[in-house]
Amino acid sequence: MKEVPKTFLESLNEAQRDPVLHKEGPLIVIAGAGSGKTRVLTYRIANLMASGVDAFSILALTFTNKAAREMKSRIAELVGESEAKNLWMGTFHSVFARILRHEGEKLGFPSNFTIYDTQDSDRLIASIIKEMGLDKDIYKYKQVRSRISAFKNSLITVKAYYNDTDLQEADAMSKRPEMGAIYKEYVDRCFKAGAMDFDDLLLRTNELLNRHPDVLAKYQDRFRYIMVDEYQDTNHSQYLIVRALSDRYQNICVVGDDAQSIYAFRGANINNILNFQKDYDDVALYRLEQNYRSTKTIVNAANSIINHNQTKIDKVVWTANDVGSQIQLNMLSTDAEEGRHVASTIFEHKMQSQRKNSDFAILYRTNAQSRAMEDALRKRDIPYRIYGGLSFYQRKEIKDILAYLRLIVNPKDEESLKRIINYPARGIGQTTVDKLVVASKQFNLSLFETINKARELDLKFNAGTLLKLSDFTLLIQRFQIENEALNAFEMADLVTKKVGFVQELKKDATPEGIARIENVEELLNGMRDFIEGQEELADATGSLSEFLEDVALATDLDKDDDPNSDRVALMTIHLAKGLEFPFVFIVGMEEDLFPSAMSLNTRSELEEERRLFYVALTRAEERAFLSYTLSRYRWGKLIDAEPSRFIEEIDPKYINSIKPKESYQYKPLMDTSIFENESQPKRFFKKPSPKEKTITTPTPTQLKKLREIDQIKPSQSDQEPLKLIEGMEVEHARFGTGIVQSIEGNGNDKKAVIAFKGFGVKNLLLRFAKLKIK
């Protein structure tokens, strides 16, 4: 093992060095925004390893898988790749899912249990409500789901629920006396399906550790050093897991910032961090208060905001950085105007200070706000990437394929089965499925077993239906046999072909339909990449179940696209936690939007919104831009808006309020091409001028046409396909660089045959292929 370089410790300030050198016993690090807490965690782990602690006995729980990966690779730089690989590092959900794969059988779960996502849970709850004959307007499945989730996160099991008269009364008061019954049925059905939802991954881990002292002892002994990042956002269930695991050795290190607690809505309990010192004996407390990220203006402005909160640990975040520019505040008339303003400000700063697209981030409170930003960026030919929102794996066509794959791995998975039993249509309709569900309950079989035994159970199906049903089970069973020998990619490829997904999707020739086919291709490509990635890992097999677990717990942040793509980042503020950007735009600074209208009822909810604003502002390194509009589209209607109360809470000396200027009035109805021509000529055939070349350092991508499928409307004049010439070098978002071999067709049907390095020859419809000319 490599020695940790001396310079490594020397590069830390004193406040950072102390917790890094603290080896044994509990410690808490209260770390202000931008104070280098990730560094502290990273160095501490490296230091432990360098002083002889086995990597296998270190557990580090992070908030995202991306954070875990980044930390791991930094540690690898310090102590060597092979040792770093042995660290247990990941989100609570992924680490304990892995443990439950090994130990879940003790709780009656198969090792290949399915992980239900929110949508699966919603569907199951909706069908339970329907089966129970309850009024769906009173029992709204989303409300029911979040209530059940809250139960689970507080470790209120079904049994505990029925022992708690207060809870039952509360539900009776809100006219939902059947809540407990739904909860019970939901838990039973998940169990029968061999499925766990996100909350179960934590709840069942607690159950495992409680009921099986031997298992608890095993993992206590294994994880002698435990570290938890973003501790302020842990919920009760996570808290108990950490407590149980660290109980024996007490080598527990938690890092967090109460001012950045923004997940109360999903059960995060700020008291976990506030009370940490009471939970363990002789807790060492370290504070990191020096901010290295942002300018004085940003740090001080953020402090002035958070001071409006009553509940907080007192700390003074300060910085030695420059004062920097004032925060710029802009008022715009509509959300479209706001988008234009942001896009042109980005454009101007790129020109003025030679910035990359990836130096800019646009942050918003709700995903729906991304639309206006996208439109504006696209018009300005500024490449961007949206994080979050409807993630790739949530798309219908992708979920359909995944449902087949999930069913193959776990035939008890009821939600997957119901999803695909009649897709593509094979004559098994709702009535049949309903009967099967009833029968499966009656005979206490899984839905799949019920179908499999439909004949012998003497269900009243006619011969035709019985045949269709047995065809279906046969199909799945054949896949299961194939799955023994094939890896995840081969399996998905086989399923896609055998089931005829692409043919099915081809029936829909609309742009959306074609986009779906592209998505299916992307899924398969992604799976192949996954297999290649897994081959490098010692304990990975590349099996389908491995892939499915990866998918279930992957966040959108995890899906890194090619590293040399230079794009503006668009995301919700929640997703931006832990990230930093030189230039940050916080848009939609309006009452009822930010703070959200849903949060105005209680002080604690409002304070969480304020912390969210604090998080947003402290993402900025150099400059922050705030904007609000006078009216914006919500639910398709133009709604009047007024400025957010948070704007007034910023000490005015840090703000530069800009009145609408001539330069931002683009006359919305004007043909945008006029504008584009004067500032950003479409020079597809010329090489970029030297001046522009200096703007983006690695690849001058910003002038290249970025085409997004969902934006294409055939009637629009600017939708003319790229002017390609044979022999031209082009870049595709997925396939990388390729050479145009030939071009055929005209107008909307214009296609190009392109040979890609490593991906072979593809025939692409130019309307939809996201091509850029190199």
Add this chain to the structure above:
DNA sequence: TGCACCGATGTTTTT
């Protein structure tokens, strides 16, 4: 049983 159309309904935030 399948498909096309209709209206109602909902938006914070996510592992």
Add this chain to the structure above:
DNA sequence: CATCGGTGCA
């Protein structure tokens, strides 16, 4: 605006 579930017809 976009998705969902329900209805009515083939």
